[in-house]
Amino acid sequence: MAAGAERHYALVVFDWDGTLIDSAGTIAECIQAASREMGLPVPDRERARHVIGLGLHDSLKHAVPDLPPERYRDFAALYRRHFLARESSMSLFEGVPQLLAALHGRGHRLAVATGKSRAGLDRALAASGLGAYFCASRCADETNPKPHPAMLLELMRELAAEPRQVLMVGDTSHDLEMAHSAGVDAVAVGYGAHPEHALRVLGPRACVASVDELARWLIRNG
Secondary structure (H helix, E strand, O other): OOOOOOOOOOEEEEOOEOOOEOOHHHHHHHHHHHHHHOOOOOOOHHHHHHOOOEOHHHHHHHHOOOOOHHHHHHHHHHHHHHHHHHHHHOOEOOOHHHHHHHHHHOOOEEEEEEOOOHHHHHHHHHHHOOHHHEEEEEEOOOOOOEOOOHHHHHHHHHHOOOHHHEEEEEOOHHHHHHHHHHOOEEEEEOOOOOOHHHHHOOOOOEEEOOHHHHHHHHHHHO
16 A cells, blocks of 8 residues: 555454443442442542453452452452443443444444453443444453453454454553554544543554544544
């Protein structure tokens, strides 16, 4: 492809929490609630939001460093209880269904790479009605979690996509680091878990402030 030529991303891979659904605040609250119940120092909101998208071990090591590893399972059970109690109150970001429908209609293949469990993503896809748009997905309990590139590498193998044909869209530094390690382009969304300044330093092709802005960027560049 000539320098400066437009790229066509045959495969667009989305993160889920904080990118398609407005859940980052709820996840942070659930981490804080579980910490409180276990008598641990409660992480502040920024620290709790930072771990969104990571695997369980990395998340707890950062968010609740005083928690011994043998109690990770107990913490996860408490977190899950709090999350399930709030799950139905979370909603998609405005414009997400229209964006996915437009991309699908233009012939892009769509996939999900998420820190959620398989059971959690399956529930979310069913509840949101978005499942039909995605041809593949990877979850943190199926392979190496973010920021390891395994999710993207496995999706590319499954869907026979070359790195130059793939775009990762996410709201965390973990998404951008995963994309960089997999050799694919990334667009950051600044309305999710991580602040815009922390995303821009990782060099995404763009950092957008809304789903509408993301849609416009994809129309121009996708």
